[in-house]
Amino acid sequence: MVFEPKILGFLCNWCSYAGADLAGVSRIQYPTNVRVIRVMCSGRVDPVFIAEAFINGIDGVLVLGCHLGDCHYISGNYEAELKMKMVSKSLSMINFSDRVRLDWVSAAEGNRFAQIVTDFTEHIRTLGPSPVKNKKIKKRIIDNLNAVKFAISDSRLRALVSRQRELTTEGNVYGEIIPTEEFEEILNNAIKNEIIRHEILEKIKNKGKSVLDIAKEIEVEPHKVLQHIVTLRARGLVDVDQINEEIPTFISIKEA
16 A cells, blocks of 8 residues: 655645646646645744644645745745744754755746655655654654744744854854854754753653752763753753752652
8 A cells, every 4th residue: 555645734825825726727747645724934934833733643744835035924935944944953963854855936936846746755755754753752753842842842943943044144242253164063052952951851750859850761961961950950841859868859840
């Protein structure tokens, strides 16, 4: 039996959705695996939507917007590009980034729309069903996707992503321009740290644990775990549970 992937497509109202409409009116043949959600701009596609789609068993996510420089809202698709880079980096840490694609289609490109959908559908077919559908590893995969969702929901990380062009071209408040390679490293570390913090919260959700116990469970150095605990306490997500022989245990006090 041939695997037929379930693909979710976010299409901007002004270009890619009109391109899809043109493909239909022109009777251009392409796979019918994509379920379309029309958005006013590709820049309005929240990264959390993509994580939620994968958590709910979608095999692939396609985001289509206007060509760069042609956005109806001037810079919306540039914002989409930055957001999707964050999503791709986050998903790559759990081997899921091959299941999402960002591309550009104008209102006059019905053929291009059909080709992108065809290519992406074949790509997902090759990858096979989402690992979420595998009962043996479903819980682990969903836990990983929830960690990504936690990371890309963080307002600090989003603020960093939104300032990428400014920091790498115009500079920070001191006029210092951050090289692109350095910014990419900062972004990678920020994403990784948020994923680790989610793992910590999951481990102490129902029972207080010491820094050493948490470190062993998530395989992260104790001093780094303590640093993350301090950050999570500052956010009001973690507090001391109890102190046994001068060793504190920590527990989640609010759902992330």
